[in-house]
Amino acid sequence: MGVDLSVQLGPLRLRTPLMSASGCFGYGVEYAGAVDLASLGAVVVKGLFLNERDGHPPPRIVETPAGMLNAIGLQGIGVHRFVREKMPELRRIGATVIVNVCGTTVEEYVEVSKVLSDTEGVAALELNISCPNIKEGGISFGCNLAGTHRVVSAVRRATSLPIIPKLTPNVTDVASFAAAAEEAGADAVSLVNTFLAMAIDVETRRPKLSNGMGGLSGPAIRPIAVRMVYECARIVKIPVIGIGGIASAADALEFLIAGATAVQVGTANFVDPFIWGKLEAGLRSYLERHGVSRVADLVGSLQVGSS
């Protein structure tokens, strides 16, 4: 039985629901030798500001139970170098490219979005209003309903590309932020970014990360992320992209059944850069086993009540 893995993300049709998570896949080209980037639903590249950024001093990661903390600090080459140096190869490969857009001001989000709107081959913009590791911008918009609305509506006016605000879990009610993003004209929302967290070296009594705090990712956060995706998908009509500790097809299915239209994989790609083919095969075999012809039919198919 042939199964259909394609999903519709607002105006965007994806080959599969499997996407790389921003910040976990470089600019995509780093993996071009190992993975057929065109076989992914989308390649979501590392967050870009207008200008280059240095990021935080090392140590930038520390491993924790079933997870890791990172405080990279959005090191990056800036949107102009990305367009010049990375996009040609991504276009040649035929990858569906979603760019993660960062800003310290609303104006910067708009400016970066305009540059990318004029770039051939960019399929959508993911708005990073949720990075826990930088002081200014970013999460300050994502932790405030008015700020979220302001960034999303400003970018909405500046581009005709699909826009996908990426939401932080570091709020009391993430669904209200999904609703604010929808109201401001978002085509989809992605969640969750990492959980603000900390690890301490008891011998030296110092934080293990140079930045003090960092973002927790990996299997440890998965059940919380599934719950948050479930809550958001019940509130908004736009598609939800599920992110958080996905390391197997079963993990991805959990998010789809909870209401995600697509998923992003981050930390698990560090452990296994060849994970993409395994995830796709796992989804296919699940659909065949359950007699479901389209993966889209699974979205939000959670059975509640007694069986």
Place this chain on the structure above:
Amino acid sequence: MPVDVEAVVLSNTRLPGGYSVLELRAPELASLAEPGQFVMVRASHCDAPLLRRPYSIFDLVRDADGRASGFTLLNKRVGVGSGLLYEAAPGARFCCLGPLGRPFTLAAPPVEAWMVAGGVGLAPFATLAPALAGRGVAATLFYGGRTSADIFCLDRFEPHGVRVVIATEDGSLGERGRVTLPLQAALEAVPPERPVMIYACGPEPMLKAVGELAARFGRPSELSLERHMGCGMGGCYSCVVRVRTPDGGSRYARTCIEGPVLRGDEVLWE
């Protein structure tokens, strides 16, 4: 292009001081490896530890026909992952991703090669030594440790005609003191017209000292760096080190793809 293979443990030789030499069968990976490259080893199939750990390829193992059939890892038991490798029994399997990273540049005669190793920093030199010998390069190994238990596996070097100079901090073997002492003495003694290439791998303070000594004596150096590494593929940006840029500034470079071997004069120690 790296491959990810499930390598089978053929033997695990424990050495004093918590060290072990783990021999793995992995022909696909071994046949691609060059001196100075590394592999990312997954010590567990569960989530503890979750991330892979970088290991230099120690020996290349060859079959009867001389084809690369596997490799060894020089492991020191420190945390959970290295503990699992230390305890591993023959028949155990570990996923190994590699070979990764930029290898050493091979010197050619009349250049002499001086390899400087600290502790498990010996690892990349076991494949560099035969590669240099094959090119007819005269080689010396400066090998340092805290104590005599940190000095081992000299049998990898002597058959290739490598001259070995040992230093231990407690003086239990070789010269007393850090390995940079005999290195400095040798740099002072060698005439400027005799070209020397310095290779180093070991703890960061040692690498910094070797890089500075090389610069002071006007000798080129290549340093193999070890950093907290998340992926080994350039995806996570965690293993960065500050390097000089041509315009006089600096930037963070990923040691996994721009290294692990970097020129001593490009690294800017923080």
